[in-house]
Amino acid sequence: MNNYQEHSLDILSTILDSAYEGIVVVNESAEIIHFNDAYSRFTGIKKAEALGQHVTKIIENTRLHNVLESGIPERGSLQIINGQEMIVHRIPIRKDGRVIAVIGMLIFEGVSELYKILEKHQQTDRKSIIHSNNLVIPEEKRKITLEKIIGKSDKIAQTKQLARKAAKTLATVLITGESGTGKELFAQSIHHLSPYCDGPFISVNCAAIPDHLLESELFGYEDGAFTGARKGGKPGKFELAHEGTLFLDEIGDMPLSMQSKILRVLQEKEGIRVGGVKPYRTNTRIITATNKAIEQMVQQGTFREDLYYRLNIIRLHIPPLRERKEDIPLLLSYYIEEICQKYNISTKQLTNKALVQLLSYEWPGNIRELVNIVERMISLVEKKEISASDVSLLFNQTSITLQPSYPMVEKLEIDKQTSTIFLELKAEKKLEEREIITNALKETNGNKAKAARKLGIHRSTLYDKLKQFNL
Numbered sequence: 001m002n003n004y005q006e007h008s009l010d011i012l013s014t015i016l017d018s019a020y021e022g023i024v025v026v027n028e029s030a031e032i033i034h035f036n037d038a039y040s041r042f043t044g045i046k047k048a049e050a051l052g053q054h055v056t057k058i059i060e061n062t063r064l065h066n067v068l069e070s071g072i073p074e075r076g077s078l079q080i081i082n083g084q085e086m087i088v089h090r091i092p093i094r095k096d097g098r099v100i101a102v103i104g105m106l107i108f109e110g111v112s113e114l115y116k117i118l119e120k121h122q123q124t125d126r127k128s129i130i131h132s133n134n135l136v137i138p139e140e141k142r143k144i145t146l147e148k149i150i151g152k153s154d155k156i157a158q159t160k161q162l163a164r165k166a167a168k169t170l171a172t173v174l175i176t177g178e179s180g181t182g183k184e185l186f187a188q189s190i191h192h193l194s195p196y197c198d199g200p201f202i203s204v205n206c207a208a209i210p211d212h213l214l215e216s217e218l219f220g221y222e223d224g225a226f227t228g229a230r231k232g233g234k235p236g237k238f239e240l241a242h243e244g245t246l247f248l249d250e251i252g253d254m255p256l257s258m259q260s261k262i263l264r265v266l267q268e269k270e271g272i273r274v275g276g277v278k279p280y281r282t283n284t285r286i287i288t289a290t291n292k293a294i295e296q297m298v299q300q301g302t303f304r305e306d307l308y309y310r311l312n313i314i315r316l317h318i319p320p321l322r323e324r325k326e327d328i329p330l331l332l333s334y335y336i337e338e339i340c341q342k343y344n345i346s347t348k349q350l351t352n353k354a355l356v357q358l359l360s361y362e363w364p365g366n367i368r369e370l371v372n373i374v375e376r377m378i379s380l381v382e383k384k385e386i387s388a389s390d391v392s393l394l395f396n397q398t399s400i401t402l403q404p405s406y407p408m409v410e411k412l413e414i415d416k417q418t419s420t421i422f423l424e425l426k427a428e429k430k431l432e433e434r435e436i437i438t439n440a441l442k443e444t445n446g447n448k449a450k451a452a453r454k455l456g457i458h459r460s461t462l463y464d465k466l467k468q469f470n471l
């Protein structure tokens with residue numbers, strides 16, 4: 001080996017060791033040739049012990065040797081290591097057409113993207129998901145209804161009420177809201193409460209399918225429709241969702257050419273497979289969702305107006321979590337319990353200070369982000385109680401900024417006393433707001449128009465606030 005090659009190998013080892021993910025590489029004989037520091041820390045196995053060993057001797061439930069044989073990459077799989085469900089990627093490395101090594105990556109975090117993989121995995125392969133107590137999740141438990149949507153705020157209560165009404169009709173429903181607010185959860189609830197509840201619920205993420213495959217995914221294809229087409233053809237989602245619900249997620253990402261095809265099915269209740277001539281009937285309830293400003297897209301001509309009107313018969317907007325902060329304690333409490341159960345550990349509690357910190361955060365990733373944070377708190381904090389410094393540490397690691405300065409009270413059990421603390425927070429916020437408004441009025445010598453401009457709010461909002469604060 002020359003100097004240059006040796007130097008490159010050194011660099012490679014350093015890179016592997018500084019990676020946050022656990023990385024292991026096996027050679028053609030399934031012997032471990034790289035075992036990075038992160039993997040070693042997580043498994044507690046020393047690098048020297050692992051190197052040169054057959055991978056099955058070192059890593060629990062590994063499939064790297066299988067991937068070596070099959071040459072088929074496995075991404076986003078679940079693997080139980082040290083009693084925990086971990087997300088792993090297994091990627092074969094080829095040279096001259098031969099698999100010469102396989103890289104295994106163990107993902108500890110990666111927040112939303114990885115959680116999405118996990119969710120996708122759970123949705124497509126729910127039957128094979130085993131609970132920590134080794135029971136397959138029963139059918140009724142998997143059925144999502146509005147009762148499973150957590151939240152007691154007025155905003156969420158109103159949204160649930162509208163969803164309940166929508167479920168009774170067969171009208172199309174357009175669900176809008178930021179990412180992670182629960183649009184899919186609402187879509188599933190509507191399905192389970194609707195006249196189509198005995199039929200299938202088929203979900204398609206329009207943004208995840210490449211444009212050229214979207215038509216065959218949605219409408220199916222006939223035998224020999226294109227190179228690589230499956231023998232005997234394949235039914236599309238409209239056929240599969242017959243007498244059920246088709247949920248088209250991220251509809252704002254659908255190309256214009258497909259939009260006209262969707263419009264046709266909605267109007268004619270018939271679809272045609274790619275390469276086919278005979279139309280099939282499809283009696284399907286359509287629910288769509290988007291986190292894009294769809295009205296703006298209509299104005300800009302990137303979303304068909306006629307389709308928009310067809311889809312927007314009932315509109316359900318899911319408010320972001322920051323607009324319904326009173327739901328945060330309930331969600332935290334629910335997910336702490338659920339995740340502790342999943343890991344088979346006794347329930348942990350948040351100290352009051354920790355809860356206050358979490359309440360002051362804006363949650364841009366909404367409930368999906370909250371679930372991630374809870375999962376990370378549970379896995380990283382070993383004590384029974386999660387403190388404010390644990391929360392700060394966790395947020396610092398993810399470069400998320402918490403807002404400080406809320407009144408602190410001693411420890412509390414979140415499900416019992418959160419409403420009180422929330423009221424305290426509200427009162428504190430109001431006092432702050434009142435003071436800011438009084439100062440603005442002082443500085444502008446009582447000129448309300450100027451004060452509103454200074455505060456960056458509309459004049460009518462200022463009048464409302466003045467009334468509210470008796471100013």
Ligand SMILES: Nc1ncnc2c1ncn2[C@@H]1O[C@H](COP(=O)(O)OP(=O)(O)OP(=O)(O)O)[C@@H](O)[C@H]1O
Pocket residue numbers: 148149150151177178179180181182183184185186249291367368371
């Ligand atoms: N009100 C809620 N109660 C309990 N869990 C919720 C609630 N809302 C959302 N979740 C959970 O948050 C995660 C994200 O929800 P969901 O996938 O429905 O969001 P979404 O708005 O469809 O996201 P995206 O726009 O990114 O597709 C899921 O794990 C879901 O179970």
